[in-house]
Every structure is written in C-alpha cells, then in structure tokens.
Amino acid sequence: MNMLRMRMGLVVLAMAASLHAAHGQEGTKAPAAGEKQRTGASEVPIQQTIDLSNGLKLELGHEADYTTFKLYRFARLLHNGQQVYADSSYEYEPQSSLYPLVIPTGDGGAEVLVEVNDRPNKNYLLQLVVSNGKLAKTDKLPTFVAPAADLNADGALEYAGFWAFNETWGEEKEYTDYNPIIYYTVTPKGLKVNSDYTRKQNDAIFGFFHGFEYSQQIDIPASALKKQAEEIQRIEKAAGKR
Incomplete structure (x- = not known):
C-alpha cells in the first residue's frame, strides 16, 4: 500500500511539473509569423534614417548587406517624433528611387508605401496608413x-x-x-x-x-x-x- 501511494504521489508531482512547464512556455511563446514585434524596439540600433514629408520619418535597422543591395529587418515609422509603427517581421528594401512613397490623405495624415523583399516572389508594398497621429491601417499593394x-x-x-x-x-x-x-x-x-x-x-x-x-x-x-x-x-x- 505504501509503495502504491508513493507511486501515485510521484505521478501527481510529474503532472504538476508538466502543467507548470506548459504554462511557462505559453507565457513566453514566440510571436506568430508576420506578427508585429515591438518589444525592445527602442533598443534596436538605427542604421539608416529617411526623412519623409508630412512630418514622417522612417528608421531602419538590422541591416543585411547583399553587396548589390541592402535589406533591413527592422523598421520604425515616426510621425511628428512619435512612434506609430515598429516591426521586425519583414525584410524592408528602401533602395528604390520611388519608395518609400508618401501619399497625403488631406487630414494631416498620410499613406506610407514601403517596399518589402519577398524573394523568390516579386516584391510588394506595405501600405501604412497614419491618421490622427496613429497607425490606422496596414495593407498590401503590388509594386x-x-x-x-x-x-x-x-x-x-x-x-x-x-x-x-x-x-x-x-x-x-x-x-x-x-x-x-x-x-x-x-x-x-x-x-x-x-x-x-x-x-x-x-x-x-x-x-x-x-x-x-x-x-x-x-x-x-x-x-x-x-x-x-x-x-x-x-x-x-x-x-x-x-
């Protein structure tokens, strides 16, 4: 009987430990693919800054140099000095003469189009809609x-x-x-x-x-x-x- 109780006790302890471990993993799970990752954004070293119109500024970090072009795995958009967007889930490609492109929206806000490298597929544009000092919408457009x-x-x-x-x-x-x-x-x-x-x-x-x-x-x-x-x-x- 004592041996049976001891075995049951060990089983209960093992289950408790397993539940505790699972709970701990759930609390620290990595973001899903494409999910915005803002943790520690202020600590990312900025390697390129692009001053845009309408009080907008694009800051880029985590540079990857491919000799003929450079990609950035971190982007932060500021509007009048305030952060409205920060992300490290895409590869941003700012070398084009056309992008980043700003389209004013007439309300003090704007649409910012940033080229995203999607190799081996064709690149696309990430549309960031800024309104009232906040990010109102994101969308995907063709280059x-x-x-x-x-x-x-x-x-x-x-x-x-x-x-x-x-x-x-x-x-x-x-x-x-x-x-x-x-x-x-x-x-x-x-x-x-x-x-x-x-x-x-x-x-x-x-x-x-x-x-x-x-x-x-x-x-x-x-x-x-x-x-x-x-x-x-x-x-x-x-x-x-x-």
Missing part, C-alpha cells in the same frame, strides 16, 4: 510599374502595378497565369483603386476580367503576355513624359 501619370486622360494621376512574375506552362508553353494590372488613382484622401479602369484594361489584356487578385487557377492564352507587355510600356512612357 508600381512607374511613377504616377494620367493614364486614362481624366486629369487625375494614377499608379499601376501587378502582383507576380509571369509564368507559362503547357506542352508548347501556351498558357500563362492571370496577373492583372491594378490601377490606383491619387485622390485628396489618398490612393483609391480605380475599379472601372482596372476592369477595362484587364479585359482588353486577358479577354475578360477575372478579379483583382493573381491566380494560377485560370489558363490564360500566353498571347496575353504580349498585350500585357505593351500596356506596361505605355504606362512607363506616360510616366516618362511627366
């Missing part, structure tokens, strides 16, 4: 083909971008993916997707409109690549005239 230009002759400026590198498949490489060009109008309140123009242009490229997102689930005739390339050249030419 733009060129600086803004009046692409549809309506008197307003537009940016245009697409999501991915084109691929082809089939015995004769006769099919390609659906990789729409998205058009954004610059408005007094920031960027706005020009839905009608996006539909019209992609209908002309792909034969009909399949939505605003990239897809490999639709077999597009590879001949669409020529039409897409011609539209990209038109966008670049329009931007070059400004």
Whole structure:
C-alpha cells in the first residue's frame, strides 16, 4: 500500500511539473509569423534614417548587406517624433528611387508605401496608413510599374502595378497565369483603386476580367503576355513624359 501511494504521489508531482512547464512556455511563446514585434524596439540600433514629408520619418535597422543591395529587418515609422509603427517581421528594401512613397490623405495624415523583399516572389508594398497621429491601417499593394501619370486622360494621376512574375506552362508553353494590372488613382484622401479602369484594361489584356487578385487557377492564352507587355510600356512612357 505504501509503495502504491508513493507511486501515485510521484505521478501527481510529474503532472504538476508538466502543467507548470506548459504554462511557462505559453507565457513566453514566440510571436506568430508576420506578427508585429515591438518589444525592445527602442533598443534596436538605427542604421539608416529617411526623412519623409508630412512630418514622417522612417528608421531602419538590422541591416543585411547583399553587396548589390541592402535589406533591413527592422523598421520604425515616426510621425511628428512619435512612434506609430515598429516591426521586425519583414525584410524592408528602401533602395528604390520611388519608395518609400508618401501619399497625403488631406487630414494631416498620410499613406506610407514601403517596399518589402519577398524573394523568390516579386516584391510588394506595405501600405501604412497614419491618421490622427496613429497607425490606422496596414495593407498590401503590388509594386508600381512607374511613377504616377494620367493614364486614362481624366486629369487625375494614377499608379499601376501587378502582383507576380509571369509564368507559362503547357506542352508548347501556351498558357500563362492571370496577373492583372491594378490601377490606383491619387485622390485628396489618398490612393483609391480605380475599379472601372482596372476592369477595362484587364479585359482588353486577358479577354475578360477575372478579379483583382493573381491566380494560377485560370489558363490564360500566353498571347496575353504580349498585350500585357505593351500596356506596361505605355504606362512607363506616360510616366516618362511627366
């Protein structure tokens, strides 16, 4: 009997120790992928500072030098000297002549577009919307083909971008993916997707409109690549005239 009680006591102690260990691990678990990591942000050495318009400043740290380009694994956005965003879950690539890009929103705030390296995939833009001295929203946009230009002759400026590198498949490489060009109008309140123009242009490229997102689930005739390339050249030419 004494031996049985001793064994039961050891089992209870082992269970208690296991629960204690599990509770301790739960309290210190690492953030999920893509989750903002602000702990100790003030202690990160800043290696590059970019002064933007509208009282905004971008600070970058954790530099990785790849000889031909540099990436930063930490970014902090300040608005009028106050931190509104700090993150170490992406690889930021600030070397482009176009980015970081600031689009005023007319309320003292702005949209800040920062290029994120997504190798081996095509880079994309992280959109940080600052309003009333706070981060109001984040979103993901495609990198733009060129600086803004009046692409549809309506008197307003537009940016245009697409999501991915084109691929082809089939015995004769006769099919390609659906990789729409998205058009954004610059408005007094920031960027706005020009839905009608996006539909019209992609209908002309792909034969009909399949939505605003990239897809490999639709077999597009590879001949669409020529039409897409011609539209990209038109966008670049329009931007070059400004």
